[in-house]
Structures are given as structure tokens and as C-alpha cells.
Amino acid sequence: MKGKVWKFGDDIDTDIIIPGRYLIHTDPKILSKHCMEGLDSQFYEKVNKGDIIVGGKNFGCGSSREHAPIAIQGAGIGAIIAESFARIFYRNSTNIGIPLLEAPGISKILNQGDEIEIDMENGFIIKEDGNKYEFKKLPPFMLNILEKGGLIEYLKDGNI
């Protein structure tokens, strides 16, 4: 997986990712247009498919709204890397098939606009200069869900 870095700070909450007034919608196309609107009203226009969000600590804190990862996925983001994630957001993203990679110290290493590659299998983030940075490997249970494309596909496959 390769993409451009879109960098955000600590405690990016679900109201930033998708404000409450848009939760009446369930269509990813509509939700994605308002993704990150509170911080950058042009975010949706600027992002390309496969780009990667890099956050600080406690990314996705706040509400249980699955509209948040749906908006991010709908905008084309392929993965989120952060120092740490809030619990419900972590589950919700995994459940719809967005890989979340926890990499302490990463927000000091990656910059806005960096082109990076993610080696999911071996657990590395690779910068253009070839430098590699480790992320915490996902437990096999979560990897299985991601490989199926989310919890619904995982369950359809007869799991649990």
C-alpha cells in the first residue's frame, strides 16, 4: 500500500472527522464530502485514493459513530497511522476494513506530503528515502477481519 501522508495532531475527535449534523446520512458518498470539515473544508477535494492519514495520540476519540471511519474510507483514505487510537474508533475502522496502524513516535518522523509505503505483512512503514519504521503488528484475529474486508464479510464466511 502506497500513498501520500495527510498529517493531523493529537486527540482528533469524531466531531472533527464528521460533525453531528451530517449523521442523518448513511451514504458514504455524502459523508465523505464532509470528512475533516472542521479542520480543513477542502480535505475531500485534495485527497487521492490510497492516501494515508497520520495522527498523534488518541486518534478518533469521542463518539461511537461509524459514520467517522465511513467518511474517511469514502474520501479514499487507505490506512490510518497514529501514536495511539481511541477504542471504539479502532473497532469501527477494523470492522469496515480500514487498517489502523499504531506506531509510537511516528508523528515526529512523518511529515505532511511524504510519500510512504506500508508493508502490512512484515509490519513496516517505509519512507521514500528507504528508511523503515516498525508499527505494532495486528493480532491475527484483527488481521483476519481486515483481510476479509471487514466484520460483515468475515461473518458471512461462517466465522463465529
Place this chain on the structure above:
Amino acid sequence: MPKTMSEKIFSNSTNDNVESGDIVVANVDLAMTHDLTGPLSIKSFYEIGKKVWDPDRIVIPFDHQVPADSLEAADNHILMRKFVKEQSIKNFYDVNQGVCHQILPELGHVVPGEIIVGTDSHTCTHGALGAFSTGIGSTDMAMVFATGKLWFKVPETIYFNVNGELKNNVYGKDLILNIIGKIGADGASYKACEFGGETIKNMGISDRMVLCNMAIEMGGKTGLIETDEKTLNYLKNRANKKFKIFKTDLDAPSLEEIHVDVSELEPQIACPHNVDNVKPVSEVDSEIDQVFLGSCTNGRIEDLRIAAKILKGDKIANGVRMLVIPASKEVYTKALDEGLTKIFVDSGALVCNPCCGPCLGGHIGLIGPGEISLSTSNRNFKGRQGSPDGKVYLSSPAVAATSAIKGRISIPDKY
């Protein structure tokens, strides 16, 4: 081995001897979804199932957009009413009942020892009655609807051992804001937050709910309080389910104890735009445009009584608007019977129907660019109550009512 309440509840549910860190698939006792996150849950459910696992274990209240304020909200309500009918769900509460986290305990759906999930992050409120209760997303709820089960990582516990007597005009809200300010917005990430000690023993159910409600604001997976006489009194005449009581062993290895002394605690306020940006009210001076008294945090009758006592015979300051939103039909009725509604209306406040109100920034009472809201709810994120260029402060009902009269953020001084 000594265990925490969470470990005991999960051991009971899985019929196994589990401890923190274990990933378990547990039976869910009660599942709640509401009008805002329900439509996504239903869409996902129909991808994997036709009939829910047990309609009697599902509760569906409408509370975020009631009455419907747009065609989209009306469509969502129609979709959910159809689901309720198709699935024979009896525990359905339409637009007239109130906020989910208030009506679930009030109407007897919450009992100690159960595992409760809800597609709302403040589902952790129900830990105040000794249940393990946590917020989940819509896809997780689809799995629960289809199978009655969900995977959990059994959490470690932070045990807040709270002692000392709260000063006059200092409440549960001030205590929890103070704790969140100290340990930070991710200070309890993935952990169960249990509150115990003399102060909690002496605290009523309403304030206990405030503590558990805001456990998520420090990243907690749930809030928890040990079941005691007060819990049992609350449950009397409400819940008619059988239940088991589980208690934490304070020497459990997965427990971290934090001591809190409240005897010198002053009224607290969370400043924009993070819930852990907490200061004593005495250090904050700001004009305000709107005061919101309500929500699943502080919209109970006890909260309305505190505010009404302060507002009685006084007027809300010129240029300030105040919304009073009782959290449920029961609270609304009591406020009418006790004459509180008249006090609010006479003071210049607007009393609305039970609902989430401005808290989610998607229904009524939004704030515009540059406006400042003082709210008794639980979140002050940028844009939470409307414009991203607005500001939200969080406080107790006493601070909110005093500030409404003075037109600025103020310490309660009337009583």
C-alpha cells in the same frame, strides 16, 4: 485469584475463568441502538441476518432527532419503526420518551452484572448500576443483532478511590471533570473506570451516573460502581429481572488504584475544545451566549432541582438564552409537578421536549460562529454544538444556572 468486577462479569458471561487482556466472545444481555446510529446498524444487520437473535433483549429509543427536524431524519425514523415491527421488538420508545441513557435505567432495562452494549459512546453510563456497559459501532451491533454475541478484550481496571466530603455547590460533575483534567483524554484508554470510596458510597444514583457517563471522555471502556443499598433502592419498582452482583477485589493484579481527595475541590469547568482542558471555575472568565441544561450527563430531576433553586426569583441575563431539556418523560413530568418548569419559564429559559438537544450539534439549539455555549453535557469538541468557530464550556448545573443569571461564567454563590 482476586479479580475485578469486569473480570467477574466476563467470567460469568463466558462460563470461563477469564482475566484482563483475554479476548473473549461474550453473550450480550442487552443491546441498544437509537435513531442516529440505528439506520447503519440495521443496514449492516440485513447483510448477514433476517431475524434478530432475541427481540426482547433489544431496546430502541428515539432521542437524537426528536421530533424529526428534516426529511432525512423522518426517513431514518420510518426505517427504524419498520425494523421494530418486522423484528417484533417490544422495547421501542418513539419520539416522546427521552434520552437513551436515562430511559434504559428508568424503565428497568439495566440491572447489575449484565453485559450491555449500545451504539452510543455514553452507554458506559449504566455502569452506575453495576452492569458492564460499553459503546460500540454499527457493524458490531449488526453482529450482536444476528448472533447475540460480540468479541471483547477484557479490560484492566483503574479504581478511583474517592474520599472526603464534597463542599457546598460541588457535585459529581465537578469531580469527574477534575479527574479527567488530571489523567487526560486518553488516560484510561481501553480500561474499566471503577469509582469507589466513601464519597461514592454517600453519592446518589444521579451523580454516580454522571461519573460513569463521562468515563469515555478519558478513554474508558466503561464506568463502574459497586452495587449497594442505593442501587437496590433505585432498581426497586423499576427492574423485575433477576440479577447477580459482582464486586471488585481491591487486591486484583489487573487493578491500578488512584486516590482522590475531594474535600478541597472547587467547582470545575472544561474549556474549549477538549474535555481534559479543565480549570477551576474561579480561574475562568468569559461571556456566554447560550446555556444548555440537560443531556444524558446532567438532565435528571436532581439537576433540574439544583438549577431551579438558583434561578427562582431571578432572570436570565440580557443577551443570554437558556435551554432546559429534561432527559426523559419521567423527568419532564416531575419538573412540571414540582413547579420547576414554571421557575425556568419565568426566569426566561426555554423548556424543550426530552431529547439530546444541542449536545450532538445536529438537532436543535445550535450555536453560530463566534458564539459561546456553557453546557451541562459531556463534550466540548470543536464544532460539537454547531459552528466549528463556536466554543463550548462544560460545567455542573449549578455553575450553568448561576452563569445564566450573571451572563458570564460564574461560581455558584447564592446558597
